Amino acid sequence: MPNDTANTANAKIDPAVLARAAARDADVQGKPRRIEPLAEDAFTEEMQVINTDMKKAAGIPPNxxxxxxxxxxLRHPKLFRAHSDLAMxxxxxxxxPVRDRExxxxxxxxxxxxxxxxNAHxxxxxxxxxxxxxxxxxTIIGSSAPGWSAHDAAVLRAVEEMIADAMITDATWAILTKTFDDAQMLEFPILVGQYLGVAFLQNSIRARLMPGHVGLSAR
Structure with missing residues (x-):
């Protein structure tokens, strides 16, 4: 996956980066989804509870x-239950911290x-x-963009390092451990793996956007 850290002198985003994002939006959203959603009349009470719990965790009122x-x-209920348990x-x-997570x-x-x-995040x-x-x-430019605190830059750089090389470097780890304790340092790589996996899934099935969402052009 590309590391979009070019043209950072004035925190300007390379137009080619935005063009690639527009092409991805068209590729994912402009073609039919690959798996159909489960019909509403097949939702169980447990499925509705999971839906409500996930929305609550995301700060969305249940509706x-x-x-x-x-x-x-929900076509794979056991997987969705396990996925939702970790998400919770x-x-x-x-x-x-929620800011660091986001x-x-x-x-x-x-x-x-x-x-x-x-767009969801x-x-x-x-x-x-x-x-x-x-x-x-x-965040589009990444950890090398000017203006980040040392901690914020380390959060972003750790993501970049794990995606590029499957581990956090010693230098980035040392900065993060000034703020994060051992339990948080355990949670952080799992967070990255979880959301990278979700991205793989949503892109691969061509998940439709939530109502009102616009994809990678969202700010």
Whole structure:
């Protein structure tokens, strides 16, 4: 996956990076989905409870609406239950600060060129943290963009390192451990793996965007 860290002198995004994102949006959203969602009349009470719990963890009021991605996942109920259990730890009862989690997931979503994940977490970052529009733009450039604190840059750089080389370097680890304790350092790589896997799945099945979402152009 590309590391979009070019043209960082003035935190400007390379137009080629934005063109690639537009092409990915068209590729994922412009073709038919590969798996149909489970029909609403097949939803069990347990499935509805999972839906409500996941929304609560994401800061979304329960409204009975089953996102299409969830309804597709429900074709494999055991997998969705396991997936939601881990998601509830990472979103509903995280040890990592929510701001750090959302910065990491935004970087994952951009590097994976994942329209669904990116847009969903742009919304979550706005709803649940103090991450600004300008900072969302900077996550596109990555850890080398000017303006980050040492800690924020290390969070983004750790994501980049794990995606590029499957591990965090000593230098980045040393910065993170100034703020994170051992339990948080255990949670962080699992967070990255979880959301990278979700990006792979959503892109591969061509998951339709949530109502009102625009994909990788969201800010």
């Amino acid at each position: 009975g609406y089953m996102p299409e991605f969830f309804a597709i996942m 730890v990472l979103m509903g009862a995280p040890l990592l 910065l990491a997931v935004l970087r994952i979503g951009w590097l994976a060129q994942a329209p669904y994940e990116w 742009v919304d979550m970052a706005r709803r649940m943290t103090n991450i600004t529009t300008e900072e969302i733009e900077r």
